[in-house]
Amino acid sequence: xxxxxxxxxxxxxxxxxxxxxxxxxxxxxxxxxxxxxxxxxxxxxxxxxxxxxxxxxxxxxxxxxxxxxxxxxxxxxxxxxxxxxxxxxxxxxxxxxxxxxxxxxxxxxxxxxxxxxxxxxxxxxxxxxxxxxxxxxxxxxxxxxxxxxxxxxxxxxxxxxxxxxxxxxxxxxxxxxxxxxxxxxxxxxxxxxxxxxxxxxxxxxxxxxxxxxxxxxxxxxxxxxxxxxxxxxxxxxxxxxxxxxxxxxxxxxxxxxxxxxxxxxxxxxxxxxxxxxxxxxxxxxxxxx
Numbered sequence: 001x002x003x004x005x006x007x008x009x010x011x012x013x014x015x016x017x018x019x020x021x022x023x024x025x026x027x028x029x030x031x032x033x034x035x036x037x038x039x040x041x042x043x044x045x046x047x048x049x050x051x052x053x054x055x056x057x058x059x060x061x062x063x064x065x066x067x068x069x070x071x072x073x074x075x076x077x078x079x080x081x082x083x084x085x086x087x088x089x090x091x092x093x094x095x096x097x098x099x100x101x102x103x104x105x106x107x108x109x110x111x112x113x114x115x116x117x118x119x120x121x122x123x124x125x126x127x128x129x130x131x132x133x134x135x136x137x138x139x140x141x142x143x144x145x146x147x148x149x150x151x152x153x154x155x156x157x158x159x160x161x162x163x164x165x166x167x168x169x170x171x172x173x174x175x176x177x178x179x180x181x182x183x184x185x186x187x188x189x190x191x192x193x194x195x196x197x198x199x200x201x202x203x204x205x206x207x208x209x210x211x212x213x214x215x216x217x218x219x220x221x222x223x224x225x226x227x228x229x230x231x232x233x234x235x236x237x238x239x240x241x242x243x244x245x246x247x248x249x250x251x252x253x254x255x256x257x258x259x260x261x262x263x264x265x266x267x268x269x270x271x272x273x274x275x276x277x278x279x280x281x282x283x284x285x286x287x288x289x
Contacts, residue, residue: 001223004187004233007214012240014210015086016248018077018231021203025074027193030186033067033179033205036212041174051169058161059170063177065154071182080140082245083253087126087261088144093154093235093268094119115267122264130255159222167220174219175212235265 002009018028029159044050051059092114127141162170186193196204222229237256 002073003193004230008237010210010214014207017207021200025078029070037176037179040175055165057124057167059173063174067178067181069150073238075180080137083242085144086241092152118267119264122260126260171216171219
């Protein structure tokens, strides 16, 4: 559980960094991934470990999804409110529960579908409340929805792959593959990838420490925590991010945003918690192998 909570806090504060520095989202994604790839290779060397061919093959889909998600996520943060992006992203547990039934034996009941509906209303209220702020952008919110879909797919794929691939080997391969996938896109964009200032590099390194360390911890935790429980813990991110954005960036939080955010996160928490408790009540012999 601590392996999931630590990334939540680290990511929440690190998410303000793309707003602080004047670096395009694609350039930021490019350097974040390649620095992360170098870091993970150094970790492998230090531990005297390396992924097998089977590990690499199994991890490639996660790497492609990871790279695509980062580009979409940073683009959304640049174009709209950080808290908007995180509240929309909070729908991930609901989507995870809907697709995880066949893969992990976690089935959505009628009550859970009701909570999902309530959470959608909460997100809609939140977006309406934030639409009047200078930070809000419809295009940014739509990019955040695309990021949500990709991140949910990555989350489920990672959970499945981690059953056979160790955390360090998995995240090393994922990061390298993601960097390779993003590179041609970044080069084709025409952005000046070498235009970063010294302070930009320092912010980027700080972000890398929180982000990459968090992903390694989360990948490790996947093998020890139910996917529903880890999703529940990650729901704390929008709340911590709102506090961080207010303290660091001065982003205001309106009453309608607070109400919508609490409804969305609260209903999702109730849904995921119910699913987790019911899963624990199933006798071991009743769970299919």
